[in-house]
Amino acid sequence: MAAKKAKSNTSKDELLHYYKEMLLIRRFEEKAGQLYGMGLIGGFCHLYIGQEAVVVGLEAAAEDGDKRVTSYRDHGHMLACGMDPKGVMAELTGREGGYSKGKGGSMHMFSKEKHFYGGHGIVGAQVPIGAGLAFADKYKGNGRVSFAYFGDGAANQGQVYETFNMAALWDLPVIFVIENNQYAMGTAQQRSTSSAEIWERGKAFGIPGEAVDGMDVLAVREAGEKAVAHCRSGKGPYILEVKTYRYRGHSMSDPAKYRTREEVQKMREERDCIDRVRDMLLTGKHVTDDELKAIDKDIKAVVNEAAEFSKESPEPALSELWTDIYAEAG
Amino acid sequence: MATEILMPALSPTMEEGTLAKWLVKEGDTVASGDIIAEIETDKATMEFEAVDEGTMGKILVAEGSEGVKVNTPIAVLLEDGESADDIADAKPAAAQIDSDEPAVSAPAAAVPAPVKVVEEALPEGTKMKTQTVREALRDAMAEEMRIDEDVYLMGEEVAEYQGAYKVSQGLLDEFGAKRVIDTPITEHGFTGIAVGAAFGGLKPIVEFMTFNFAMQAIDQIINSAAKTLYMSGGQMGAPMVFRGPNGAAARVGAQHSQDYAAWYAHIPGLKVVQPYSAADAKGLLKSAIRDPNPVIFLENEILYGQTFDVPDLPDYTVPLGKARIWREGDDITLVSFGIGMKYALEAADRLAEAGVSAEVIDLRSLRPLDTETVINSVMKTNRCVTIEEGFPVCSIGNHISAVLMQQAFDYLDAPVINCTGKDVPMPYAANLEKLALVTTDEVMDAANSVLYR
Numbered sequence: 152m153a154a155k156k157a158k159s160n161t162s163k164d165e166l167l168h169y170y171k172e173m174l175l176i177r178r179f180e181e182k183a184g185q186l187y188g189m190g191l192i193g194g195f196c197h198l199y200i201g202q203e204a205v206v207v208g209l210e211a212a213a214e215d216g217d218k219r220v221t222s223y224r225d226h227g228h229m230l231a232c233g234m235d236p237k238g239v240m241a242e243l244t245g246r247e248g249g250y251s252k253g254k255g256g257s258m259h260m261f262s263k264e265k266h267f268y269g270g271h272g273i274v275g276a277q278v279p280i281g282a283g284l285a286f287a288d289k290y291k292g293n294g295r296v297s298f299a300y301f302g303d304g305a306a307n308q309g310q311v312y313e314t315f316n317m318a319a320l321w322d323l324p325v326i327f328v329i330e331n332n333q334y335a336m337g338t339a340q341q342r343s344t345s346s347a348e349i350w351e352r353g354k355a356f357g358i359p360g361e362a363v364d365g366m367d368v369l370a371v372r373e374a375g376e377k378a379v380a381h382c383r384s385g386k387g388p389y390i391l392e393v394k395t396y397r398y399r400g401h402s403m404s405d406p407a408k409y410r411t412r413e414e415v416q417k418m419r420e421e422r423d424c425i426d427r428v429r430d431m432l433l434t435g436k437h438v439t440d441d442e443l444k445a446i447d448k449d450i451k452a453v454v455n456e457a458a459e460f461s462k463e464s465p466e467p468a469l470s471e472l473w474t475d476i477y478a479e480a481g
Numbered sequence: 482m483a484t485e486i487l488m489p490a491l492s493p494t495m496e497e498g499t500l501a502k503w504l505v506k507e508g509d510t511v512a513s514g515d516i517i518a519e520i521e522t523d524k525a526t527m528e529f530e531a532v533d534e535g536t537m538g539k540i541l542v543a544e545g546s547e548g549v550k551v552n553t554p555i556a557v558l559l560e561d562g563e564s565a566d567d568i569a570d571a572k573p574a575a576a577q578i579d580s581d582e583p584a585v586s587a588p589a590a591a592v593p594a595p596v597k598v599v600e601e602a603l604p605e606g607t608k609m610k611t612q613t614v615r616e617a618l619r620d621a622m623a624e625e626m627r628i629d630e631d632v633y634l635m636g637e638e639v640a641e642y643q644g645a646y647k648v649s650q651g652l653l654d655e656f657g658a659k660r661v662i663d664t665p666i667t668e669h670g671f672t673g674i675a676v677g678a679a680f681g682g683l684k685p686i687v688e689f690m691t692f693n694f695a696m697q698a699i700d701q702i703i704n705s706a707a708k709t710l711y712m713s714g715g716q717m718g719a720p721m722v723f724r725g726p727n728g729a730a731a732r733v734g735a736q737h738s739q740d741y742a743a744w745y746a747h748i749p750g751l752k753v754v755q756p757y758s759a760a761d762a763k764g765l766l767k768s769a770i771r772d773p774n775p776v777i778f779l780e781n782e783i784l785y786g787q788t789f790d791v792p793d794l795p796d797y798t799v800p801l802g803k804a805r806i807w808r809e810g811d812d813i814t815l816v817s818f819g820i821g822m823k824y825a826l827e828a829a830d831r832l833a834e835a836g837v838s839a840e841v842i843d844l845r846s847l848r849p850l851d852t853e854t855v856i857n858s859v860m861k862t863n864r865c866v867t868i869e870e871g872f873p874v875c876s877i878g879n880h881i882s883a884v885l886m887q888q889a890f891d892y893l894d895a896p897v898i899n900c901t902g903k904d905v906p907m908p909y910a911a912n913l914e915k916l917a918l919v920t921t922d923e924v925m926d927a928a929n930s931v932l933y934r
Contacts, residue, residue: 218681252714261713268680269713273704279670280705283677290633290659290683313670320665475715476749478773 161369163437169211169368170428171446173203176227177425178454179236180399183226183243186458187403192243195272196257199227201398204424205330206231208371209298209391212379216293220268220281221300223258224330224397228300232265236453240461248464252471275301275308278327282318282388285325296324296382304335306349312356315388319356322387326378327353329390330365332397337409350392360390366422396422483563484533485554488542491522491529493731494782498522499547500555507565509537511558518544518555523615523786524647533558538565591836596829597809601760601792609790617759617791618648618724618780621766622686624796626656629684632770635662635675636688636725645690646726646785672698672723676705679719679775686770689725692741692779699744706775707750722769724778727755728820728870729907729918731783738907738914740871742818745777746847746880752801753848755779757822759789761845764799772801781820802849806858810840813928814858816881817868818844821919824900825868828924837932847877852884859885863894864931868924873901895931900924 180198187196199206202224210231213219221228229239234250242249242260250260258272268284271277281299288295305311306329318325329350335343346352350360359381363374371393378389396418400407432438438446488498499521505511511531518529538559542549549555559565612620626632633656638645640653640663653661664671668689675685689695695702702723710718729738745753752774756762762780769776791797807822808829817825822843829839840858844851859865865885867878878899885897903917 220677250714251712251716254714255712259712261709261716263716268677268717269709271705273700276673276700276705279673279701280677280680283674283679284681285677286674287678287681287683290678310669310673313665313667314673316665316667317670317674475711475713477752478710478715478718478720480771480773 163432163435165211166428166432166435166437167446169207170425170432171450172207172210172231173368173425173428174447174450175236175453176203176207176230178450179230179240179457180226182454182458183240184399184403186240186244186461191462192257193245194256195223196243196403197224197401198399198403199224199397201418201424202330202332202365202395203227204368204371205328205365205393205395206300208368209328209375211368211372212375213296213298214379216266216295217379218266218268218281218284218288218295218297219300220271220277220284220297222274222277222302222305223270223272224302225258225260225270229260229262229265229267232262232267234260234262234265234267236457237460240457241464244461244464245466246461246464247467248460252475253467254471254475275305275310277301278305278308278311279314281327282314282323282325285318285323285382285388286321289321289323294383296326296379298326298328300328300330302335303329303331303333303340303344303349304338306331306352307335307344312352315353315356315358318388319358322385324382324385325388326375326382327358327360327388327390329392330395331392332395334397334401334409336401337405339409348392350390353390358388358390360392362392362394365393365395366424366427368424368428482560483538484535484558484560486517486531486556486558488549488551488553488555489520489529490551491520491527492524493733494786495522495524495551497548497550500542500544500549501526503540503544505537507537507540511535511537524645525643531558535560536563538563591834594810594812594833594836594838596833599806599809601805603792604794608793610793611788612759612763612791613786613788614756614759614762614780615646615648615785617763617789618766619650619652621763621770622649623652623655625767625770626652626660629770631682632684632686633660633662634686634688635664635671637664637666637690639663639688644688646782648780648785649688668694668697669701672701673705675721676701676719679706679721680709680717684770685721687721687723689723691737691782692725692727693737693739695723695725695741702745702775702777703748703751707748710774711750718773719775720773722766722776722778724766724769725780726782726785727779728781729902729914732909732911732914734909735906740869740902742779742847742869743871743876745779746850746877747875748848750775751848752776752846753779754801754846755781755819756845757784757819757843759787760791760797761799761805761843763791764797765801765845767796767798768801771798776801779819784820799845802846802851804851804854805843805845806854807841807843808839810838810862812838812862813864813866813932814840814842814855814862815866815868815924815928816842816844816855816878818847818877819870821868821870824919824921824924827921828928831921831925832928837928839928844877850880852881852888855881856885856889859889860892863892865893865897866900866924866927866931867897868900868919870902870919873899873904876901895933898927898931900927
């Protein structure tokens with residue numbers, strides 16, 4: 152990978168925080184996969200396992216009030232921005248206690264409180280929406296920035312470039328985060344995308360950007376801080392192409408015929424973003440094995456609690472079918 | 482031979498215009514390509530170039546003349562050796578200005594039915610002013626932008642060009658480039674940006690140059706704007722308006738001549754409005770801008786230049802979801818919306834001459850649809866014809882027929898007939914285009930059929 156390595160100094164507390172956040176996402180997703188297998192989660196379910204450093208690193212660069220929007224692979228983004236695992240899991244099981252009262256599902260969750268604007272199922276559609284959030288912030292002059300996350304697959308949608316053009320033209324404070332996990336569903340980047348470095352496409356619009364090692368949470372944070380500073384200072388959009396890897400299938404029904412088991416195994420063993428921070432914590436003697444075990448236990452408890460909540464929360468009342476179609480004036 | 486210079490048609494829907502200014506005078510030499518006059522059309526003030534060369538022999542229509550019909554001779558150009566005397570025969574065109582076509586009136590064989598025009602209920606003493614639909618739409622936007630800083634307009638040519646159809650004329654001057662925003666030609670992208678801006682707390686008005694181009698953006702309209710309130714369990718939605726001309730204009734071919742009323746009316750989460758009169762255009766657009774939901778506001782290019790009485794009130798609104806009864810009648814119900822109302826009202830006039838009293842309902846809103854007003858009318862008249870310009874399959878009329886069958890079956894004395902555009906892409910040829918659109922004659926045939934006349 153051509154991406155840069157991090158060189159920033161990071162405190163023990165920060166490292167521990169990233170470790171916990173990434174581990175929470177991984178354990179949550181593993182549990183979601185398990186519940187899917189049990190038939191408790193239906194439909195499409197796209198797991199984030201392997202990509203955890205992307206959202207955790209970028210959330211470390213964000214401030215209160217900054218906005219984010221993403222695609223259908225969205226569980227990690229929600230947990231990283233502080234949404235309650237119980238509400239997310241209960242949405243996956245289609246229950247009343249879910250963020251969308253069970254009416255959105257895995258791909259469609261939102262939190263006004265946490266400035267999370269979805270959860271969008273149409274590949275690429277969230278990109279102009281993210282720029283629109285930035286448009287609103289610029290219009291209001293409130294100094295906020297927006298993160299518009301999309302994958303290497305979405306990077307071939309026309310509306311992405313329509314958005315690049317307008318974001319650059321109007322200096323919108325939006326960070327385009329290309330989560331390049333190398334596969335657009337089952338199509339490898341070199342089979343779908345004419346350019347090896349997708350972020351360089353921004354140059355055609357005068358948008359600066361860079362590639363980042365998405366398996367290194369510190370590198371992601373550092374690049375994120377730079378991007379945020381650029382946007383917040385009124386210089387317009389910025390592109391981060393975060394090179395990452397998804398360990399699981401595109402969705403739960405992925406036959407995985409497009410890549411080898413060895414390729415996945417190699418990434419897990421050599422590049423894993425959680426192992427990397429774990430090693431830093433241990434070699435830096437910031438924590439002991441026992442302390443890490445205690446953290447693992449705590450996170451498992453949080454995830455189990457979310458799973459229990461998602462099973463116990465009732466299905467939405469049948470009357471919910473007819474609510475939330477139109478907003479009432481006032 | 483002297484050449485007559487004719488009043489040009491400078492837009493597909495232009496039937497007449499104002500000869501704003503002559504830039505040459507009699508006796509001037511004119512070369513091909515010289516700008517000889519400024520002509521104001523329904524859309525813009527245009528420069529008019531000479532095609533032939535010669536000497537300006539006679540100006541037949543003085544500058545400042547309004548309502549000059551297309552193809553009226555406005556000047557005569559002389560070739561070498563000719564003089565103005567040679568064209569003494571050239572007729573001044575005054576007689577052709579504003580000349581109405583002779584009215585077609587069949588001898589009345591029956592006792593005419595009384596025409597009961599229904600006036601809108603307005604506060605006592607309300608003054609009316611005459612306005613075009615175009616002006617009414619502009620006023621609606623301007624009034625709402627004055628009272629709500631979060632309302633802004635974006636679209637192609639809405640600002641510096643003053644609107645491709647002149648609807649946003651003057652808004653840039655009053656509200657500035659922050660709130661009246663020219664976009665690149667990129668419907669999918671700017672619609673998505675507007676949806677995001679609505680999620681972010683603004684109230685965008687998105688102008689599509691025509692709704693034909695909104696096809697590029699329909700994913701954002703339906704999947705992002707219409708469904709998010711539901712998908713978020715009521716947490717957030719898209720308070721915004723998508724507006725622009727919809728339906729056939731004149732001679733612009735298949736890709737620019739489609740009525741999308743039924744398409745958008747199909748979608749839960751959207752509200753859909755299609756006004757006919759200028760008063761409704763104004764009142765409904767103000768309500769649409771205030772509505773906390775995404776509203777599809779379908780206008781019509783041919784109606785833009787038509788004038789109606791508009792209540793001269795500081796804050797005139799019309800509620801979404803309420804039909805308007807234009808005329809009360811006892812024998813048959815004609816249901817239409819948008820430009821279809823023109824045919825409905827013409828047919829009602831002709832039916833009245835024949836002694837048939839028609840009730841005419843303008844739906845105005847297609848979602849929510851005021852089925853109650855239609856059902857109550859049919860319970861009285863027992864007969865119904867619907868009129869729209871859209872395609873026949875899965876039309877608004879089809880839906881109304883189904884509603885009447887389910888909720889007023891016992892009151893129907895004849896099957897409901899849906900008059901629609903024909904089931905063909907819009908042809909370009911003038912005669913075929915006329916054939917493809919719904920006509921008053923067809924409405925009359927349908928009315929006679931359900932009346933068993």
